[in-house]
Amino acid sequence: MLRTTLALALTLILAGPAFATQEYILPTLFDVARVAPDDVLNIRADPDANAAIIGTLASDATGIEVVEETRGWARVNTGEESGWVSARYLDYRTDVWDEGALPEGFLCYGTEPFWAVSARDGALVLEQAGLPDRAAPVQDVLSTGVFRDPTRAVVAQGMTLTAMPQHCSDGMSDRLFGLRALLVIHDDPARMLGGCCSVQP
Known part of the structure; x- marks a missing residue:
């Protein structure tokens, strides 16, 4: 009986997320x-x-x-x-961070200069003050493979967005965000913009 109990406990430990849901x-x-x-x-x-x-x-x-x-x-x-x-x-909620996908309310933005990126209809849509909106078809959404890890890299045509868990301030308010964003725009010359991301709808 003891041997069976130990074997079952070891199986549950080694089985990982299939049996033990990560917080x-x-x-x-x-x-x-x-x-x-x-x-x-x-x-x-x-x-x-x-x-x-x-x-x-x-x-x-x-x-x-x-x-x-x-x-x-x-x-x-x-x-x-x-x-x-x-x-x-x-x-x-258990439906927020699906592997290889972005949450519905995913939005990143920054200041100096002001910019915002959202995911819409299979594209990253970049908004910048004084410029027309730029829609870049998404080619891939990468994640770490760690269960429920919010880290994401979004590869789109002409731009790459990364979002990593880290406290982040928008510099304009007293809000605190949980994701730091880096947006690389592959123009000539290439540009990099920094900011924060939110997943609240």
Whole structure:
């Protein structure tokens, strides 16, 4: 009996994700849970139940991006700032980081100069101040192969976008993002733009 139990335990350990679901890697999306329908989830200025309330989430809010966690609190963005909600009232989603794909709300942007890139209809669409939009057909979306790792490299015609888990500021607000972006534009001469990415729809 003991031998059978040990063999089963070893099998489960070696089997990896097929048996043991890896916890999420930030940033990723969560849904509000266990909040009464007539109540809200408070967003606080600091990870402390006595900190000032700077916003709220509805009891049925979904697709909330969490970029950082500490001591049972989760950092989210609200308006032009970031705040903290109690992680006990959030459930993480398992449909965010599919292998070789981008989440539906994936958006990267930067300042100096202002630019934004989104994935639309099989293309990376680059928007820059004073220039026409540029749509580059996506050739490949690469990921590390690590279960639920948000790291991505998007290879498109004439441009390559990489997004890596790292705290990132847009330099224009008090928001905090969980993905740092580098966009290489393969013009002559080539250019590189830096910024942040979000996956919140």
